[in-house]
Amino acid sequence: MITIKRLMPDLLEDYLDFFDYRAFSDGSPFYPCYCSAFNMSRERIHDEFFRQAEINGGGSDGWKKALRDSAVRMVMDGEIQGYLAYDGDKAVGWCNANDRLNYCRVGEFDLSAVPPDEPCDDCERKGQVKSVVCFEISPEYRGKGIATKLLEAVCQDALSEGYSYLEAYPVEDEGLQGLAFTGPRRLYEKTGFRVITRKGNTLVMRKQLSRIIAACGNDCSACPRYAAHPYEKSEAELRHTAELWMKIGYRDHIVTNEEISCTGCKPENWCRYHVVKCCKDKGISNCSQCELYPCDNMKECFEVTKSFKPKCQQVCTEEEYNQLKKAFFEKEQNLMALRKNTREEG
Numbered sequence: 001m002i003t004i005k006r007l008m009p010d011l012l013e014d015y016l017d018f019f020d021y022r023a024f025s026d027g028s029p030f031y032p033c034y035c036s037a038f039n040m041s042r043e044r045i046h047d048e049f050f051r052q053a054e055i056n057g058g059g060s061d062g063w064k065k066a067l068r069d070s071a072v073r074m075v076m077d078g079e080i081q082g083y084l085a086y087d088g089d090k091a092v093g094w095c096n097a098n099d100r101l102n103y104c105r106v107g108e109f110d111l112s113a114v115p116p117d118e119p120c121d122d123c124e125r126k127g128q129v130k131s132v133v134c135f136e137i138s139p140e141y142r143g144k145g146i147a148t149k150l151l152e153a154v155c156q157d158a159l160s161e162g163y164s165y166l167e168a169y170p171v172e173d174e175g176l177q178g179l180a181f182t183g184p185r186r187l188y189e190k191t192g193f194r195v196i197t198r199k200g201n202t203l204v205m206r207k208q209l210s211r212i213i214a215a216c217g218n219d220c221s222a223c224p225r226y227a228a229h230p231y232e233k234s235e236a237e238l239r240h241t242a243e244l245w246m247k248i249g250y251r252d253h254i255v256t257n258e259e260i261s262c263t264g265c266k267p268e269n270w271c272r273y274h275v276v277k278c279c280k281d282k283g284i285s286n287c288s289q290c291e292l293y294p295c296d297n298m299k300e301c302f303e304v305t306k307s308f309k310p311k312c313q314q315v316c317t318e319e320e321y322n323q324l325k326k327a328f329f330e331k332e333q334n335l336m337a338l339r340k341n342t343r344e345e346g
Contacts, residue, residue, distance in 0.1 A: 002144075002146055002149055004083050004086075004150060004153040005083065005084050005086060006081075006083055006157065007080065007083060007084055009078070011084060012072065012075050014086075015084065016034075016068065017090075017091060018091035018092070018138075019032070019033065019034050019094075019136075020068075022090075022091070022092060022138040023094065023138065025138065025139055026139040032060075032063070032064040033136075034071030034080075035071075035080065035082070035094065035096045035136070036067065036070055036080055037049075037105075037109075037111060037114070038096060038105060038106065038133045038134065039103060040070075040104060041117050042114055042115075042116060042117055045111070045114055048070045049063070049066050049070065050066075052066040052070075053066040079102070080096070081097060081098040082094060082095050082098070082134075083095045083097065083154060085137070085146045085149060085150055092137065092146070093138065093146045093150060094135070094136045094150075095135050095147070095151065095153075095154060096132070096134040096135075097132045097133070097154045098131060098133075099127065099129070099131070100123045100128075100130065100167060101120060102126075103131060103133060104117045104118065105117065105118045106118065106131055106133050106167075106202075107133075107171075107182060107202035108169070108180070108201070122196075127161070127163060128165065129163065129166075129167050129206075130154065130161075130165070130166055130167070131167045131169075132154055132166060132167070132168045132183065133168075133169060133182060134181050135147050135150065135181060135182075147183060147187055148187065148190075148191070151183075151187065151191055155191070155207070155209070156231065159209050159210075159211070160221060160222045160231075160323065160326070161222070161322075161326070162211070162219070162326045164208065165206045166193070166206065166207040166209060167206050168183060168188045168193055168205045168206075169182045169203065169204060169205070170183055170184055170185040170187075170188060170202075170205065171201050172201050172203060182202075185205070189205075193205040193206060194207075211334075213286060213338060214265055215265060215275045215285065215286045215287060216273065216287060216298070216301060216331055216335075217286065217288075217330075217331030217332060217334040218327060218328055218331050218334075219326055219327050219331075220327075222323060222326035223262070223328075224241040224244065224323055224324075224327070225241055225262040226263070226264075227261045227262065228263040235257055238257035238260055238261055239257060242254045242259075244316070244320060245260060248308060248311055248312050248316065248324075249311055250308075267280050273297050273298070273300070274297075275297075275298075278297075286338060287335055289338075289339075293335070294332075294335075301331075302331065302332050305328055305329060308328075
């Protein structure tokens with residue numbers, strides 16, 4: 001059974017083990033590679049790869065050590081981001097995915113002819129576009145749908161992180177020596193990407209990510225409780241959320257996984273502000289469509305929600321707090337954005 005894990009510093013040894021022993025066991029011409037050059041400026045590649053390889057004694061051993069040492073630093077510092085696919089406890093696949101503005105270049109290239117650093121013209125800020133720049137699957141595991149599983153994980157996390165788009169860079173033909181490490185066009189097409197432009201031999205493909213904004217402005221797609229498809233949560237994830245809800249004061253005890261799990265607000269569900277029922281009675285989808293917005297009821301809702309922020313900042317990890325922020329603490333901005341879009345479309 002294949003499982004997907006997001007790369008974190010504690011998975012460094014698995015990452016290195018994959019690239020050392022399995023990623024290129026078929027004699028790929030791209031070996032050795034630790035998938036780091038996308039994040040590195042041309043100058044940095046020269047210093048950390050070519051110059052350091054000479055310092056290491058040159059040859060293939062000096063080159064590999066330079067790449068490997070650089071990758072170790074970058075994984076530990078969080079520069080290299082992505083996902084590992086596991087068969088049991090063995091990493092058998094990799095996908096490099098990161099914020100577009102964290103990359104110096106995207107698309108297929110060869111380290112023997114490093115292209116210039118490439119600014120991004122179609123991304124205004126961090127948190128807007130997440131890029132998928134590389135796949136590598138162990139030869140004996142190819143053709144088993146692992147790349148699709150990796151891409152699904154990227155998509156789900158990008159949604160919960162508030163990204164507007166996923167972007168990918170397959171090549172027009174079969175790529176360098178037919179290996180196309182940026183992923184084939186058909187992989188992206190079947191998961192909802194479309195071509196937005198071409199840059200030489202590279203297709204730039206994007207998938208728009210849909211957020212699920214509740215009637216009150218909460219972002220369900222970022223909520224750790226939300227478990228509707230495709231946001232299913234494992235038993236361990238739900239247990240963690242139940243513990244988190246008590247830690248931040250949303251509950252006075254740890255509730256069951258069944259109770260913490262949510263598949264969306266319904267009028268009959270308990271809500272101190274009765275927002276869903278109010279919207280249903282008025283025939284609207286959310287509060288931004290109401291002529292009375294923001295009413296006194298919603299103003300109180302915003303203030304009570306904000307009152308939880310100091311406690312959350314105090315007791316949560318950075319990752320936990322950022323998720324709660326996207327899910328709950330930006331409800332007012334979400335509703336204002338919906339209201340603005342509605343007026344512009346009207």
